[in-house]
Amino acid sequence: MPVLELPQQLYTAAGSRAIDALALADELLPQGTLMERAGASAFAVLRQEFPRARRLLVCCGAGNNGGDGYVVARLAAEAGLSPVLLPLAPETTLNGEAALMAAQTERLPRVRVSELSAALDNADLVVDALLGTGLAQRVRPETAAVIKAINAAGRPVLALDIPSGLSADTGAAQGVAIRADATVTFLCAKQGLLTGSGPEHSGRLWFDDLGVDPEVYAEVAPASWRPSPAALARWLPRRQRTGHKGRYGHVLVIGGDHGYGGAVVMAAQAAARTGAGLVSVATRVEHIAPLLARQPEVMAHAVESSDELAPLLQRATVVVAGPGLGQGKWGRVLLRASLAAQRPLVVDADGLNLLCDAVDYRPREDWILTPHPGEAARLLGIATEAVQADRFAAVARLQAEMGGTVLLKGAGTVIDSGRMAMPTVISYGNPGMGSGGMGDVLSGVIGGLVAQGLAPAEAAQAAALAHALAGDRVAALLGERGMLATDLLQQLPGVLNP
Numbered sequence: 413m414p415v416l417e418l419p420q421q422l423y424t425a426a427g428s429r430a431i432d433a434l435a436l437a438d439e440l441l442p443q444g445t446l447m448e449r450a451g452a453s454a455f456a457v458l459r460q461e462f463p464r465a466r467r468l469l470v471c472c473g474a475g476n477n478g479g480d481g482y483v484v485a486r487l488a489a490e491a492g493l494s495p496v497l498l499p500l501a502p503e504t505t506l507n508g509e510a511a512l513m514a515a516q517t518e519r520l521p522r523v524r525v526s527e528l529s530a531a532l533d534n535a536d537l538v539v540d541a542l543l544g545t546g547l548a549q550r551v552r553p554e555t556a557a558v559i560k561a562i563n564a565a566g567r568p569v570l571a572l573d574i575p576s577g578l579s580a581d582t583g584a585a586q587g588v589a590i591r592a593d594a595t596v597t598f599l600c601a602k603q604g605l606l607t608g609s610g611p612e613h614s615g616r617l618w619f620d621d622l623g624v625d626p627e628v629y630a631e632v633a634p635a636s637w638r639p640s641p642a643a644l645a646r647w648l649p650r651r652q653r654t655g656h657k658g659r660y661g662h663v664l665v666i667g668g669d670h671g672y673g674g675a676v677v678m679a680a681q682a683a684a685r686t687g688a689g690l691v692s693v694a695t696r697v698e699h700i701a702p703l704l705a706r707q708p709e710v711m712a713h714a715v716e717s718s719d720e721l722a723p724l725l726q727r728a729t730v731v732v733a734g735p736g737l738g739q740g741k742w743g744r745v746l747l748r749a750s751l752a753a754q755r756p757l758v759v760d761a762d763g764l765n766l767l768c769d770a771v772d773y774r775p776r777e778d779w780i781l782t783p784h785p786g787e788a789a790r791l792l793g794i795a796t797e798a799v800q801a802d803r804f805a806a807v808a809r810l811q812a813e814m815g816g817t818v819l820l821k822g823a824g825t826v827i828d829s830g831r832m833a834m835p836t837v838i839s840y841g842n843p844g845m846g847s848g849g850m851g852d853v854l855s856g857v858i859g860g861l862v863a864q865g866l867a868p869a870e871a872a873q874a875a876a877l878a879h880a881l882a883g884d885r886v887a888a889l890l891g892e893r894g895m896l897a898t899d900l901l902q903q904l905p906g907v908l909n910p
């Protein structure tokens with residue numbers, strides 16, 4: 413039976429092939445065994461996920477992913493279900509193992525692509541075995557047409573290994589990709605399932621290592637990793653019994669130009685809820701009273717000039733610049749002063765926009781940049797779609813050009829610094845978090861963790877994970893729709909005191 417928990421190590425298609433090759437080099441595991449196990453594992457998931465499905469349309473491509481599909485069809489028939497096969501390629505062109513698996517289904521009914529629409533009407537579940545990790549470049553038109561028809565039919569879909577058309581490397585649809593309700597992935601977790609469009613296309617994820625020897629995995633370096641909630645405990649500093657507020661750092665949040673008062677409130681509250689010893693806000697005078705009314709633990713300062721900001725910077729352990737900062741002169745002056753202050757610096761939102769053209773900077777080690785895809789695109793001078801087409805590449809480029817730690821927001825947040833062994837992907841969080849203020853809370857959490865002594869890269873990873881887990885707690889309590897950024901604040905202490 414497949415194990416539910418995805419491993420923390422994430423691989424690309426090339427890594428998956430390397431694991432596959434090493435497993436096959438082990439004479440105890442011939443290819444047919446792996447394919448048989450993959451099919452059996454997928455069929456077990458099918459029974460669990462779709463217990464009432466009887467009429468299956470199993471769509472098989474020309475490679476080994478198709479081979480897995482033939483196994484599922486055979487097992488379904490043996491179990492008394494009614495599978496119908498849609499072979500995309502003439503079965504005479506299949507290679508070794510896939511051909512063998514197809515031959516074992518010769519008595520099962522088959523339909524042609526021209527009959528797809530009627531076959532979809534008659535199916536209560538589609539098994540997607542069109543393309544797996546062998547997908548190269550954009551999906552070719554004839555396969556794309558099949559994928560589009562399956563997506564348009566609205567039938568439940570179980571994808572084998574990866575939704576066909578999705579890149580295992582980037583999580584971007586290569587032109588078009590299957591939208592599955594569930595995906596069972598084999599041998600290793602592919603990073604593309606967890607970032608970019610991956611979560612949208614994969615549905616509920618299942619994993620099976622097909623019984624491959626754990627030693628095989630030690631020989632193939634993963635491309636990235638996803639921390640489990642247990643990683644938080646390792647990152648978070650122990651709170652000393654004899655500690656006092658001076659020990660846990662002082663976060664200074666800078667922002668809140670005219671009309672943007674809420675962002676600094678949320679960032680400051682988040683820093684406080686993360687366990688910072690002290691939190692100060694430098695903002696426009698009109699935000700002071702509402703801020704104090706909302707969160708009296710925070711110290712609020714009205715600043716108009718860099719001179720007024722200087723003593724606050726002096727006292728800060730870490731600076732969060734950007735929430736509601738605006739892109740006017742006030743924001744420019746305060747951001748320049750923050751850059752000059754020689755303090756670890758979290759730059760978010762308008763802080764990042766100002767770095768695009770209005771404020772000069774040098775690459776630095778001690779900053780954490782937290783762009784969403786649009787802001788990353790602006791910083792890189794490319795289109796947002798180009799960022800999303802390869803989020804790992806975008807983070808690597810931003811990091812190379814700007815230094816420090818880069819955290820690219822959006823489903824499957826990617827984090828990298830020049831010093832990490834590999835990028836980190838956050839595999840928690842939910843679509844309810846796509847609402848105003850979530851980024852402000854995240855920047856406050858990062859600031860709060862740097863204040864408590866975490867190095868920038870660790871703070872960014874731990875904060876992104878804690879933020880996502882807090883969002884999942886809110887979703888469990890309230891549901892995703894209507895979730896507010898401030899709802900996360902209550903959940904942060906629970907997440908951060910594991």
Ligand SMILES: NC(=O)C1=CN([C@@H]2O[C@H](COP(=O)(O)OP(=O)(O)OC[C@H]3O[C@@H](n4cnc5c(N)ncnc54)[C@H](O)[C@@H]3O)[C@@H](O)[C@H]2O)[C@@H](O)CC1
Pocket residue numbers: 432443444446447450473474475476477478480509542543544545546547548549550551552555572573574598599
């Ligand atoms: N080696 C093995 O025994 C195992 C393989 N496994 C399965 O095998 C898959 C990988 O198999 P393959 O390497 O044969 O590759 P795939 O089956 O993923 O795809 C290869 C086929 O897709 C076609 N193709 C490639 N790019 C295309 C494009 N842009 N548009 C349309 N068609 C395209 C190729 O012509 C080829 O026929 C895995 O995803 C997994 O499902 C699993 O069964 C585990 C064991």
Ligand SMILES: [K+]
Pocket residue numbers: 477540541542543544571572573574575576
């Ligand atoms: K597939």
